[in-house]
Amino acid sequence: MPALAQRLNRTQVASSIQMSIRARELRAEGKDVISLAIGEPDFDTPRHAIEAGYQAALKGDTKYPPQDGTKALKEAIARKFKRDNDLDYSPDGEIIVSNGAKQTLFSAFMATLDDGDEVIIPSPYWVAYPLMVQLIGGQPVFVNCPQNNGFKPRPEDIEAAITPRTKWLMLNLPNNPTGAACTREELAAIAAVMRRHPQVWIMADDMYEHLVFDGFEHHTIAEVDPSLKERTLTVSGVSKTYAMTGWRIGFAGGPKPLIKAMTNVQGQATAGISTVGQAAAAAALDGPQDGAREMAAAYKRRRDLVVDGLNACKGIACHKPEGAFYVFPNVAGCLGKTSGGGRAIATDQDFCAALLEEAHVATVHGGSFGMSPYVRISYASDDATLAEACRRIRSFCAELH
Ligand SMILES: Cc1ncc(COP(=O)(O)O)c(C=O)c1O
Structure with a gap:
């Protein structure tokens, strides 16, 4: 094959995309995967x-x-x-x-x-x-x-x-x-x-x-x-x-x-x-801007739901942010442990990989955004999906030993 440009060696595929690809593969295998990996509103265009x-x-x-x-x-x-x-x-x-x-x-x-x-x-x-x-x-x-x-x-x-x-x-x-x-x-x-x-x-x-x-x-x-x-x-x-x-x-x-x-x-x-x-x-x-205001009100409700849900998980501490539709919980309390499925959790990347494979929740590890040990969770999903995701994360964390 003819050569590709050298400059491509300086870049890579974003982790959020990698997690989404893996989530799609698991879905294709019939797994019920919840993806909180991508910053994409779930609402419709006005x-x-x-x-x-x-x-x-x-x-x-x-x-x-x-x-x-x-x-x-x-x-x-x-x-x-x-x-x-x-x-x-x-x-x-x-x-x-x-x-x-x-x-x-x-x-x-x-x-x-x-x-x-x-x-x-x-x-x-x-x-x-x-x-x-x-x-x-x-x-x-x-x-x-x-x-x-x-x-x-x-x-x-x-x-x-x-x-x-x-x-x-x-x-x-x-x-x-x-x-x-x-x-x-x-x-x-x-x-x-x-x-x-x-x-x-x-x-x-x-x-x-x-x-x-x-x-x-x-x-x-x-x-x-x-x-x-x-x-x-x-x-x-x-x-x-x-x-x-x-x-x-x-x-x-x-x-x-x-x-x-x-x-x-x-x-x-x-x-x-x-x-x-x-x-x-x-x-x-x-x-009219009321549609945008309603979406913002929904994101606020979801932020509260997710922050409370994550803070109820063993080993996770979640800061309440001012805006956007992401939370960035600290998972230091989950490291050095083994998951219910037998995976060693040494880093936030291990945490996200095990969470996806075992609990079928896709997130992105903080290291890919330049800070560990954290996880980025996008809460641009409906309330029921977010509640279910929090429930799965809670039982995943409860099984860490
Ligand atoms: C911080 C930030 N800036 C810019 C963008 C780009 O948005 P778009 O290209 O869809 O306008 C994004 C999308 O994820 C973002 O998170």
């Missing part, structure tokens, strides 16, 4: 968004679109940034639409990273960050966010990680995998550090901005400190807020030179984003 996509196609909105997004969607995004984040981004050059926020991140890194450039990634992190950075030739630099600080980045740790090669600071709040989110004051303290390092871009990945609970208010760094706006990329999308993962629409607001460079990169990878998806996303952003 009807008015589907209708808008359908009508756009019928109207003939089916040609190649502008590479940075349709005018209608960029205008809807500008209204969203004003309404939700009190940020002014012009649809004329300060907004880009991508095939999901994942492509937004990729375009931003491609447009800015030279070989060896460093990207500060608070850890635990969404696995895609380091994998993308490495694929492009950059260097991830991890900053630990320990549980005793609510899994949030500490300003002094960020500052200590900055070097002359630092290109980006990643902020993902609410966070995947922990659900942690920073208050306005905590963000202001991070902003104070960043003011001292004007050579560093800041990425605010706000994918979970609408999934915050108990009256917590989401803020984003460009809004908290407007002096940083000219080097901040504020990223969001419709996947999580509106249950539109399959439509593949993400977006960002940022300074014109960066957005232009990202559009250039994107233009090499794809001739624009699906017009039908863009019409649906515009309708979701501009339409």
